[in-house]
Amino acid sequence: MTATSPDAATPHFDLIVFGATSFVGQILTRYLAETYGLNGELKWAIAGRSESKLQSVRGSLVPALGDDAKHLPILLADAANAEQVSALCEQTNVIVSTVGPYALYGEPMIKACAESGTDYCDLTGEPQWIKRMLEKYEASAKASGARIVHCCGFDSVPSDMGVYFLQAEAQKAWNGKTASRIKMRVKAAKGGMSGGTVASIIQLTKEVMANPALRKELANPYSLCPPEHGFRARQVNQKGVEKDTDLLSWSVPFIMAAINTRVVHRSNALRNKLYGENFMYDEAMLTGGGAKGYALAAALVGGMGTFMIGAALKPSRWLLEKFVLPKPGEGPTPKQQQEGYFDIRFIGRNDDGQTIMTRVKGKGDPGYGSTAKVLGQAASGIALDFYRDGQKCDREGGFWTPASMFDERFIQRLQEKADLSFEVLS
16 A cells, blocks of 8 residues: 555554654564464554655564565554644544654644544653643543553553552452552662654653742653542652662662652542552662672762753753764664563552562563563554444543553553563462
């Protein structure tokens, strides 16, 4: 099938990958091809603004699709063109977008989906942008029936669904009680960073420097919760090196905690405060015990501080972008993506002092190899699990989180098709 503009007469799809030529978009496209083929249960297409680049992506799928690769539909739409983006929404049930940084390029698609009733998911980790989208388009999404689900990658599915899983297991073990305090610890992880992730971090830094009031918003652990949430618990926010007595290891702040914790608290609010009004949640990364673990922790904290200072100052930020950091479209090699992994532990406690420990493990580079599979299952899960006879079911329109939108079917998908595992340790 040749490339077509979104207003041309084309089949109606279950799913369209918007931004298929981006770094993670290409990995996602390959994953969908390998998992679902082209003419199976999932009817999907790829979209973007460059026909030649989209044709190149399609050509790269020959190993997965064989001769069928040439029949993968290509649709043209520019993220900045509201008319093209809206026309794209008319042709599908679900849009999965990898066009970032979302703070720069994501709003037109959110607006189009919210107004047209098209379901949507992405892998953003930009809390300031999510907050703006909530304020501007949540009412439209509720009115149209559009289900908008942000943070469907490494941030924040392992955290959000990890808490979902622990709480479900706690209820079974504790006669319906949930954990009032959960801490997440990254025990081990291996992966690289892409230019897209760097661009998102730099964009957030620029926004904070231009708008000091944004710092206060970013410091609020409940910033993504509905206005009427009513939560008052003072949350833990690790800032330096600390000793984790539960896991006998030194720990440091986890860079993704800034988005993950806020998503988890929004999930609690949207799930009718299932975790409790005084629910506590925090995240950190383990570096090991003893002097070696402490030295690594101190080095990591020092390195993170130096990077953030460098990113905040315009001259050094320019040098980092120009000569040090990966550019958009760059990232881990296929070998690095395949060899990556993560091992995350969750420790939950209730008000009676009972504890439960669970684990979420994933194969593949967390930010890209694993994220593409997780995002693929989020998007296909909406398309296949939340439609029946062509009609929407199970969830109303609005801005959801992974743990409020999805259920046990998603965990099953992640375990069967995305190389994740969820298990109770003790």
